[in-house]
Amino acid sequence: MVIVRMKPVRAAAAEAFREIFGREATALARAPGRVEFIGNHTDYNGGSVLGAAIDRHVTVAAARSEQRRLRLFTKDGPAVLELPSDQATRVTGSDAWANYPLGVWRALADFQLPRPEGFDLYVSANLPSGAGLSSSAALELAVALVLLKIAGRDRIDPATLAQVGRHAENHYVGVPCGILDQGTIAHARAGQLVRIDCQGPVFSLVPFPEQAALWVFNTREKHALVDGLYAERHRECQQAAQLLGVNWLCDLRPAERPVWEAQLPALLARRVRHVVDENDRVRRVSDALGAGNLAETGRILVESHRSSQHNFENSTPALDALVDQLANERGVYGARLTGGGFGGAVVALAAPEFTRQAAQRIGERHAQVHGLQPEILELHAADGAALLELG
Numbered sequence: 001m002v003i004v005r006m007k008p009v010r011a012a013a014a015e016a017f018r019e020i021f022g023r024e025a026t027a028l029a030r031a032p033g034r035v036e037f038i039g040n041h042t043d044y045n046g047g048s049v050l051g052a053a054i055d056r057h058v059t060v061a062a063a064r065s066e067q068r069r070l071r072l073f074t075k076d077g078p079a080v081l082e083l084p085s086d087q088a089t090r091v092t093g094s095d096a097w098a099n100y101p102l103g104v105w106r107a108l109a110d111f112q113l114p115r116p117e118g119f120d121l122y123v124s125a126n127l128p129s130g131a132g133l134s135s136s137a138a139l140e141l142a143v144a145l146v147l148l149k150i151a152g153r154d155r156i157d158p159a160t161l162a163q164v165g166r167h168a169e170n171h172y173v174g175v176p177c178g179i180l181d182q183g184t185i186a187h188a189r190a191g192q193l194v195r196i197d198c199q200g201p202v203f204s205l206v207p208f209p210e211q212a213a214l215w216v217f218n219t220r221e222k223h224a225l226v227d228g229l230y231a232e233r234h235r236e237c238q239q240a241a242q243l244l245g246v247n248w249l250c251d252l253r254p255a256e257r258p259v260w261e262a263q264l265p266a267l268l269a270r271r272v273r274h275v276v277d278e279n280d281r282v283r284r285v286s287d288a289l290g291a292g293n294l295a296e297t298g299r300i301l302v303e304s305h306r307s308s309q310h311n312f313e314n315s316t317p318a319l320d321a322l323v324d325q326l327a328n329e330r331g332v333y334g335a336r337l338t339g340g341g342f343g344g345a346v347v348a349l350a351a352p353e354f355t356r357q358a359a360q361r362i363g364e365r366h367a368q369v370h371g372l373q374p375e376i377l378e379l380h381a382a383d384g385a386a387l388l389e390l391g
Helices: 007-021 093-110 135-150 158-173 180-187 229-244 254-261 266-290 294-312 317-327 356-370
Strands: 027-038 048-064 069-074 081-084 119-125 192-197 202-207 213-218 332-338 345-350 375-379 386-388
Touching (some): 048 213, 069 093, 192 266, 202 266, 229 266, 317 332
């Protein structure tokens, strides 16, 4: 695992840890959020995805405790959460955020990796939560790195790190996510997209064009996957696979549509149509980026959103309206919802001529109709999760 130098982040997190817990942190890690560039709900269906780590992060500081207790605090949180280590299960209410680090702590044992039996842990972030930028996976991977570090292990391969985070979210938080979020954040490199062929999983890098930028418009709509809509789509996909007698929906091909649609109820047929076509869109976008064809890449992004809107039905009117505006804006190649959907954010691929002023104008128009001013982020493809140096 690469250890990087980031003095401002290091100093702020270490100072906050000292103020809260009255002692020095001995491990510090940073993990980026991620943008799902394309590959919506294909990961847990055995398909491919393209993601980019972004230059917004979760930072975690920690120190081992000789007492068998876990103390956790998040920046701007109301109070330190303290639990005996033998009672560190699920928590509710305002402390529910802690289920992610607690899940990672439990997942380390499931993977037979070292973990401390007691620790103090502090979390801060400049990554908006609930925006479809995978703040939860960033938190999971940063926590895994610091807990391993204070347990005596400062290296872990990215594939295992991703699996630990996914296991925590699947089994201890309750979101049946695939490997996209954790895999992207663990393997990312600046200036690259991460392609994941999820049945392996196999990870590879796809160059992100220097002449393009990623813009994210966070609608500020509720985006809480644990509430059940994500799980409902997951169940629908599983049901369709059982009816068709396949292990993975992404083993199906678009050309076979008349055959498998005839075997499914109309709703499930729409869900499968989205998944199968979306998997093919990942291939088409990879080819278009390889050829430097940003216009074609943008067209496929919009096509992806329309499928989410009408076939998978995980979009919202606010997300649809933003895509409509962006798709018709000069300097924007294309846009789509990013992440699980049901709220959250839109990602746009844009040329340098698309400016902050143009983005702000779109945000103001959106607010006039939908009541909420989007949070607008201009982002760059960043490095993945890493320990930070202390001292």
